[in-house]
Amino acid sequence: xxxxxxxxxxxxxxxxxxxxxxxLTRHCLDRIAALDSxxxxxxxxxxxxxxxxAKAAEARFMAGTARGPLDGIPIAHKDIYGTAGIRTTAHSxxxxxxxxxxxxxxxxxxxxxGTVMLGxxxxxxxxxxxxxxxxxxxxxxxxxxxxHFTSGSSSGTGAAVAAGLILGGTGSDTGGSIRGPxxxxxxxxxxxxxxLCSRSGVLPLTYSMDHTGPMAWTVEDCALLLQAMAGHDPxxxxxxxxxxxxxxxxxxxxxxxxxxxxxRGWHETDNTVNPTVQKGIDxxxxxxxxxxxxxxxxVLPNLFEFQACGFVILVTEAYALxxxxxxxxxxxxxxxxxxxxxxxxxxxxxxxxxxxxxRRELNQAVRAAMTDVDILLTAGAPTExxxxxxxxxxxxxxxxxxxxxxxxxxxxxxxxxxxxGAGGLPVAIQLAARPFEDALLLRACQxxxxxxxxxxxxxxxx
Amino acid sequence: xxxxxxxxxxxxxxxxxxxxxxxxxxDDLYSAWPHIERMLDxxxxxxxxxxxxxxxxxxxxxx
Numbered sequence: 001x002x003x004x005x006x007x008x009x010x011x012x013x014x015x016x017x018x019x020x021x022x023x024l025t026r027h028c029l030d031r032i033a034a035l036d037s038x039x040x041x042x043x044x045x046x047x048x049x050x051x052x053x054a055k056a057a058e059a060r061f062m063a064g065t066a067r068g069p070l071d072g073i074p075i076a077h078k079d080i081y082g083t084a085g086i087r088t089t090a091h092s093x094x095x096x097x098x099x100x101x102x103x104x105x106x107x108x109x110x111x112x113x114g115t116v117m118l119g120x121x122x123x124x125x126x127x128x129x130x131x132x133x134x135x136x137x138x139x140x141x142x143x144x145x146x147x148h149f150t151s152g153s154s155s156g157t158g159a160a161v162a163a164g165l166i167l168g169g170t171g172s173d174t175g176g177s178i179r180g181p182x183x184x185x186x187x188x189x190x191x192x193x194x195x196l197c198s199r200s201g202v203l204p205l206t207y208s209m210d211h212t213g214p215m216a217w218t219v220e221d222c223a224l225l226l227q228a229m230a231g232h233d234p235x236x237x238x239x240x241x242x243x244x245x246x247x248x249x250x251x252x253x254x255x256x257x258x259x260x261x262x263x264r265g266w267h268e269t270d271n272t273v274n275p276t277v278q279k280g281i282d283x284x285x286x287x288x289x290x291x292x293x294x295x296x297x298x299v300l301p302n303l304f305e306f307q308a309c310g311f312v313i314l315v316t317e318a319y320a321l322x323x324x325x326x327x328x329x330x331x332x333x334x335x336x337x338x339x340x341x342x343x344x345x346x347x348x349x350x351x352x353x354x355x356x357x358x359r360r361e362l363n364q365a366v367r368a369a370m371t372d373v374d375i376l377l378t379a380g381a382p383t384e385x386x387x388x389x390x391x392x393x394x395x396x397x398x399x400x401x402x403x404x405x406x407x408x409x410x411x412x413x414x415x416x417x418x419x420x421g422a423g424g425l426p427v428a429i430q431l432a433a434r435p436f437e438d439a440l441l442l443r444a445c446q447x448x449x450x451x452x453x454x455x456x457x458x459x460x461x462x
Numbered sequence: 463x464x465x466x467x468x469x470x471x472x473x474x475x476x477x478x479x480x481x482x483x484x485x486x487x488x489d490d491l492y493s494a495w496p497h498i499e500r501m502l503d504x505x506x507x508x509x510x511x512x513x514x515x516x517x518x519x520x521x522x523x524x525x
Contacts, residue, residue: 208517208518304504305504307501308500308501308502308504308505309504309505311498311501312501312502312505326481327480327481327482330481330482339487339490339491342476342479342481342483342491343491343494343495343498345476345479345481346472346475346476346479346495346498347498347502351502351505351506353516354502354505354506354507355505356516356517356518357510357514357515357516357517358504358505358507359516359517360514360515360516360517361510361514363517393490393494394493394494394497397494397497397498398497
């Protein structure tokens with residue numbers, strides 16, 4: 001068996017009966033047993049559940065009743081996704097004994113698609129603080145260099161996918177928590193349009209900016225996973241009731257005729273990226289141009305405007321959710337989450353409303369700027385992953401990130417690997433599209449990925 | 463930009479929020495508060511028109 005199967009390649013091998021779901025699952029469980037002590041990607045490995053899922057999938061393949069491209073595919077869930085009868089902790093002492101009675105809607109949909117659930121993955125505490133060393137479990141480590149940070153908060157998913165412990169997994173993204181770990185771990189991660197995928201049964205952080213989404217090694221794998229989790233869910237008040245396209249139909253049609261806007265002001269002025277990241281952006285623009293897209297600069301409101309708006313909304317809504325425990329069980333939180341979230345208690349109601357008013361203005365500005373641009377191109381992160389022990393406590397406040405603008409606007413955005421830096425760790429570009437043009441976004445990302453060699457290299461952990 | 467919040471005023475904000483923090487914890491948060499103040503200053507825009515409604519205003523179905 002290929003040491004690093006993708007979902008697409010494993011699916012083809014399963015369909016051709018070249019490998020069985022049980023063999024594929026055993027392969028992943030063996031890798032977890034051999035490598036996860038270095039990575040801390042898993043909070044819980046559900047081996048019995050995984051083998052039961054795999055045997056059920058195997059029976060379907062033998063009976064000719066396989067359920068589709070995800071049947072028999074080993075996955076895992078970020079530990080804020082509720083899983084029936086299986087501990088769901090948010091990586092926090094506060095929920096250390098929390099066992100939901102029901103699956104989150106996404107966990108249910110992926111199970112229905114035939115996936116094999118291997119366990120629950122590390123996150124920053126309640127998908128916000130991190131990396132933290134004062135929680136019941138250690139933080140995940142970057143497979144490219146375990147002394148380095150994964151970013152967060154979907155840290156375990158980023159590490160586990162990059163290391164080939166799972167073929168895909170769930171993430172959530174409130175300010176960049178899918179796209180940050182995807183960037184630092186060298187994988188693909190898409191934050192779908194707000195409302196495309198259900199948040200029901202997923203522990204919330206910020207109601208108006210939380211997104212669920214998939215993470216995997218390739219763009220195509222993300223498209224396959226997204227297909228199985230997108231759709232209207234009446235139990236999620238933000239869920240959009242609209243038809244879901246087939247995300248793979250046009251995936252490989254290329255970018256000819258598309259209009260790409262490079263948001264140079266963000267990565268060349270507001271938060272200057274390192275030379276490798278800049279080269280990745282420049283090379284991507286050239287690749288798109290050679291493939292028949294038109295590429296030009298686009299000017300959007302600066303990153304500081306999005307950071308101010310997004311952070312104030314994020315921290316205020318998060319504090320409202322946690323206020324009771326922040327007053328009564330404050331010491332049970334890790335220091336980073338506890339202290340970052342405290343700012344939410346100090347922001348006035350008027351400031352929160354001003355942030356909401358600014359949000360509409362920013363949304364309108366981006367929408368207006370994109371009337372003649374289909375895809376935005378900028379950085380996924382400004383550098384390679386830094387050392388995990390050297391991250392200043394307030395670093396996230398000092399410079400504006402590249403991901404939060406699309407949590408503010410709700411439009412789909414994706415980070416993909418764009419090379420490897422001087423330290424040997426991955427760097428990433430980020431692309432974004434108009435709301436509900438997730439399929440177009442995947443198509444542009446696929447065109448870039450297919451034209452570059454970055455998917456040929458995996459972390460050397462073994 | 464408004465005048466920066468003094469240490470005493472910041473402590474009053476913490477007390478109003480009913481957070482039970484030590485002096486060292488208040489000092490730590492206060493050291494980062496200028497970042498938050500800069501964000502709040504960006505959001506407070508007296509020139510914003512009264513018609514600029516918050517992003518969560520919605521239309522009930524059918525209207």
